[in-house]
Amino acid sequence: MRFALFLSATLSTLAAAALLPASSVMAGGIEFGPTDQAPKAKPQKKKAQPAPDAGDPLAGEAAAPSAAPPAGTPAAATPAAVQTPAVGQATGGRVSTKGMPPPAAPRNCKTSWAFDTWMRDFRREAAAEGISQRTISLALDGMTPDQGVISRDRRQGFFSQSFLDFSAKLATPNRVTNGRAQIQKNRAAFDRAVKQFGVDPGVITGFWALESDFGAGMGKLPIMRSLVTLAYDCRRGPMFRDELKAALQIIDRGDMTPSTMIGSWAGEIGQTQFLPTRYLEHAIDYDGDGRPDLFDSATDIIGTTANYMAHLGWRPNEPWIQEVRVPEQMPWDQSDLAITHPRSQWAAWGVTQADGAPLEKDALPASLLLPMGRFGPAFLAFPNFNVYLQWNQSLNYATTAAYLATRINGAPAMRRGREGIPTLTQDEAKELQRLLTARGFDVGEIDGLIGLKSRQAIKAMQLKYKLPADSYPTPELLAALRRG
Known part of the structure; x- marks a missing residue:
């Protein structure tokens, strides 16, 4: 969703553990990333520009393994059973679509294996799992990796922004206006999704706006080549190996062809940017035309998004x-x-x-x-809010x-708080992470992106230095760490 592979995930590891459901295993919310600017006029006809560096599934720190919800948390309401044509139903749950992705290798990892050898082995594996030779040949013959995709996967600058800067670029008045218009335009589909899945129209529309500006910014790259590249690359090959096989299954069952699978550099599908495993498990034919279509059918997009959110544990009639x-x-x-x-x-x-x-x-x-x-x-x-964190690990995004x-849904613009809130530069954030690591904390990769583990360590050191323990990295804490 753009599949949001965005990350700068920010809470503590404990936070993720407390919030995530016990079935969390594989790539749930990842973060490739939405466009950073809503179109200024006639967004339905104007191409959206991708955000700088948008698209890192693990631009921050991966969440910890899930744990039971906090004591006293009421059980989630169960939405009505989904009745959809077989073409839109799940295929058996080979790959979990709840929870967070597995840890990625460092950004400076090197892919040391030959592409031809890797591709030969992958094709054998795909065939052994029941994917037809026709589909394998149709999709993979002549395929080469795209270095541009690897370069974009390594970028991270967009995710080092403060929440205020980040949200100002993404939660724009234009997107608010267009979101409300989409709800009115597709009222029947939204009403049906509320009744069946219990997901609020504003929630669906918010994701739809951020992921593609309602289809204006889905991307124009060959999805199969992007998936091959990311599956071959050293950084998160195992995760994208599963995504590549899921994409082949989608072709095998007739939903799409390689030529119609056009999208983002991260291999995401459609207007709410589903990774192939999520499409395979949760895309539904909500308009009754015989196949799910996340590129052009607003009804299918609404139904599929609500279906997936219900799968992630959305609780009807509750706020987020x-x-x-x-x-x-x-x-x-x-x-x-x-x-x-x-x-x-x-x-x-x-x-x-x-x-x-x-x-x-x-x-x-x-x-x-x-x-x-x-x-x-x-x-x-x-x-x-747990559903937001599973959709995308970045706390800023979520x-x-x-x-x-x-x-x-009509709420006023948020209060920005005190003027001149202190922030760290990315270099200062890296220094903070190094100092925390030297004190025995595991903050993951030293990348200047203050994520789950970093915030846990920050809180611990704030308590030690008798500073307000709000888990937020400040120059005051950095100075205290420098002094030792």
């Missing part, structure tokens, strides 16, 4: 995030996605709605999300997509 205002003094160490309290407890600590009105004093479990620390925007994240959905 709520913008709030935090007091100057509160137990900052509780602001962690790994920690949930009833909304009534946050109210007792002085958290209010964004406009200052009292917060609902109910038992709905919520975590306090501070993407820019205690001086920036603040949100309560509810169990449905929070932006969730916020955009609330805007499409």
